Amino acid sequence: MQLSREQLIEAYRRMRRIRDFEERVQAEFSNGRIPGFCHLYAGQEASGVGICMNLTDDDYISSTHRGHGHCIAKDCSIEGMMLEIFAREGGLCRGKGGSMHIADYSKGMLGANAIVGGNPPIVVGAALSAKTLKNGRVAVSFAGDGAANQGTTFEAMNLAVVLKLPAIFVIENNGYGEGTGVAYHVGAKGADGKPDLAGRARGMGMPAVNVDGADFFAVYEAMREATERARAGGGPSAIVTECLRFYGHFVGDPQLYRSKEELADVRANRDPLKIFRARVSEARLLDEAQLDAVDAEVAREVDAAVRTAEAAPFPDVRELETDVYVSYV
């Protein structure tokens, strides 16, 4: 593991940011302060951060309706995000996109996407740019277990293999697409009888691995290999991260489709932050005080972001018809 102390702290910071951010969004949403829908990433932190700690701002990622975590993992400003989620003029999308459409091209974040399966083809395009322009970048598609069934996902995978592109397909298997369980919706089963998303990706002609998506280190390592291969011209890979969401599909979801036991188990045994802390403490890589300091710092950041967002103006109604085109007669 080549991670420096600074990198470990940064990884923890981003995971903590995601957790705090999402818990705060959950609270603010429930208080009626956030319009629309929100899909929270809490519980899946190690997946997004384990992937993105391998990337620079020049590399590309593209995300889903559950995009807050990916943005934060890719180091987007949480203030800009919070403003956007609060529908304010100063948001990353100037209040026009909202939770499901956050993008920050300056960070290589090509956008959340409210169409399930919408983003994998777009990532193939970003990888094609990288290959054509020979700038050494890689492009990462995040998609859920549900999205993995969309035809676009398969098409994108085949295209990336055919054109040997530096694309990486991360499938975050959190067990559900809305209320429907992966054991039902993915027909392919492995030798263990479990849904075999990695096998399906391998069938498309690329290396694919399954990793524990609650374990930052496992995700990081799998991504390190995939990224090296991609940058070396070795073509695409797939990484299936097995993780679980703490909350419902959307904020407000009563989650009737999940048993009480499952929900309790998730928080007790599958918390990526707890697991990370335990690992770095055991291995004496970081001490508790450092981690606590990050916690405190992040809490302040998130709080400040909410306060900024609350105080910010909504977009002026004249913005309704701007930015449809770069230019139009």
Added chain:
Amino acid sequence: MQLSREQLIEAYRRMRRIRDFEERVQAEFSNGRIPGFCHLYAGQEASGVGICMNLTDDDYISSTHRGHGHCIAKDCSIEGMMLEIFAREGGLCRGKGGSMHIADYSKGMLGANAIVGGNPPIVVGAALSAKTLKNGRVAVSFAGDGAANQGTTFEAMNLAVVLKLPAIFVIENNGYGEGTGVAYHVGAKGADGKPDLAGRARGMGMPAVNVDGADFFAVYEAMREATERARAGGGPSAIVTECLRFYGHFVGDPQLYRSKEELADVRANRDPLKIFRARVSEARLLDEAQLDAVDAEVAREVDAAVRTAEAAPFPDVRELETDVYVSYV
């Protein structure tokens, strides 16, 4: 092999019909007597017939732009087909569909389809009908190697596995999608370095086999197993038939993308009719005279079909606006 003499003769008859029909269409088209585009099935006869000899009129098939062979394999009237291809009122689609849209529901032929990848979902629906209505039917999707890359094909496969439907996905790998070779357009490669369409289907969670699509007996046997499994409630299967087309993608295609050697080899060594004749003669299942009699009979049939078609009227212009709806205000 449980095929009776009558069945063998019938199989040969359908293969011969396809060959004669297609060669005649090629000639008539070149003479300017057939409007539009035609995609010929000659060379792939053993695939369609090997599959359909396992089916009854109640079972369903759905086809592609290269649909003549599948129609004939499913015992559609060649007169009705020829009338349709000649755009005549008496055609199977009353002149409104043409070569790319021949359908005959009385024979379980749900239609050719000019959208590559358009038919696999439709077949899933027919299989769903069969399962819901518990009528023991199976539904077969024919698709090419090119169509196998369409997202709809993957979606249909997964859906059929999830719902355990009596659907069979036949992928006719004739080496090309238009001018693009399968070695290029299918990213997945097997251990032998060749495109692995069966492996991809297996990855989707269903049994899949590769068979020699020029060998009627190999196709028939693979389909027998798949059909039994489907009728017994064992769910979908895939069969990849490796075959080659004698003609170009469409009538008139100069086929620059194929070498002269390839073209010569196809006719010399990959002719399903020659192979069939050799096999049944060697095994003394049928004698040459019987087969010659079929040839003569089919030649007359095809000739009669063309004469009927040539003499038949075009649809009256009043037909333009009929049959858009069952009823419309």
Added chain:
Amino acid sequence: MPKKSYRQAINEAIAQEMRRDPTVIIMGEDVAGGFGGSGEQDAYGGVFGVTKGLLGQFGAERVIDTPITEAGFVGAAAGAAATGLRPVVELMFVDFVGVCFDQIYNQAAKFRYMFGGKVKTPMVLRSMVGAGFRGAAQHSQFLAPIFTSVPGLKVVMPSNAYDAKGLLIQAIRDDDPVIFLEHKFLYDTEADVPDEPYTIKFGEAAFTREGDDLTIVAFSRMVQMANQAADVLAKEGVSSDVIDPRTSSPLDIAAIVESVERTGRLVIVDESTPRCSLAADVAALVADRAFHALKAPIKTVTAPHTPVPFAPTLEDAYIPSAEKVEAAARAVLASSARAAAE
């Protein structure tokens, strides 16, 4: 008569038809919800609970949750419809049509014509339309014009609970493919809805207000805005026909023409973006067929030529409002008065 919500009316229509006809099935994402999970099986009943309870009544063979593969399962509905079932398939938000449009417009809609009239495809595609929920650009569109433009489809958009039930039962019994557009803003609106099954014929407009000075044609939720505007104008002595065509294909153009021949003035209200919209469609038909009766320009009130924005300040300005309808009506009235004075 019992008061029921639009949501209930739809649920009841489906349940009654499923009871009556064993070939009716429903399918879509989370139409039950909970399959393959560790908890309950009818957990969702559709994301807005419209199909809740049907699983318990009809079982998993007829209430079918699908993977997220709209092209796959909408195409399957078409194939099932052509082979003996009457599927009611749900496309959760109409915005998702882009991933399965081929199966709708090239397949289901064209089977009958392409195959020479020898096939019928009795499927219903239910889908949610409309802005106002802060759902942003990919969860708020109206898109009815795209379906309306397709020969072979029928397009239905109830504006109230009573119509929803009658039109949906008609849609399920209908032998052609029907696109049934439910406005998400209307689910909680109530109306008197009979318990018995009943049908409403396609292509028959409803008049929600009657008058002689102005014709307002409005679709789906926009009927509310039209009614409000008409009520304001009525207080000033301007009486309006408000016409809810209920189906855009077939369209009851005869009723509209008849009205315009009486009033001479037309405003059309449509939540679509303006280009090639339902509003444009109706305006064009009237500018041809009732031209000589017109006393003033035809005004349309639509969404602007923009995606649907997220921010409430912007989205509220995006949706046609009663005020905008009123303003359009006043412009038409003023213009005809000026013309008469000239």
Added chain:
Amino acid sequence: MPKKSYRQAINEAIAQEMRRDPTVIIMGEDVAGGFGGSGEQDAYGGVFGVTKGLLGQFGAERVIDTPITEAGFVGAAAGAAATGLRPVVELMFVDFVGVCFDQIYNQAAKFRYMFGGKVKTPMVLRSMVGAGFRGAAQHSQFLAPIFTSVPGLKVVMPSNAYDAKGLLIQAIRDDDPVIFLEHKFLYDTEADVPDEPYTIKFGEAAFTREGDDLTIVAFSRMVQMANQAADVLAKEGVSSDVIDPRTSSPLDIAAIVESVERTGRLVIVDESTPRCSLAADVAALVADRAFHALKAPIKTVTAPHTPVPFAPTLEDAYIPSAEKVEAAARAVLASSARAAAE
């Protein structure tokens, strides 16, 4: 000036832009044709040979054959455009849009707005439109209205070789996503086409005939029918403006309104099916903005509300003909004469 075909003009536009700008690439099915086969590599150059020769000039890194996965590669074009390339992507027949529409209307078209104006998506989607080739229901559609209705897209449909080159170069240089619709019937038509690169601005209509009695607006191939009809009428002393908007989005409505204000009479010719068509769109705009100038009903000449039939007898009746345009024009003229007489 050298005579060139519409096909050559398009090829030349692409080649010149690829030479000028290394970020321009082309991709699609068989845009070269022959990859992975046993024969030649530039075997097709597009199914109608439009992109023939580009592989030899620019190599396989910039002339990219794709598998048959339109959603995949059209989406890839959008993603590539957002990250520094200028892809010219080919959707072979526009009829296939149903399998990739999401990537066009929810993704490429909306990026800029959804992301607050911070992104541009300079892609061109070239596609073949139109009936007349006996291609039947799934290879003959026009579909321009569907694109025109989408905010965020520009929609271009050249009616001749000269315009094809200038509009395509403009499209490639344009920073917004452009749908470029090539009528398959026009590939062999010729015009004077300069060798040098040139651009034609979007939203500027061309007048192919000028006159004061009647305005005929026609799109794409229909400009031919309009010209023929105008020429017949001219012999009888009726002079017409024939307006080719060239782009339906943006639309040069100012030119149309100005003309109708002069002529008072309008016929619109559009190969679309009638509902929510380009014809309806233009009619609605004029019925609002130039109402008081109108002397007669606005007539539209479109395809019927049917799929495209295969049989030549039917397809020939499907396509708007010069005779139908003439008949519509005569109806408009007669109606205004009657009105004047009253």
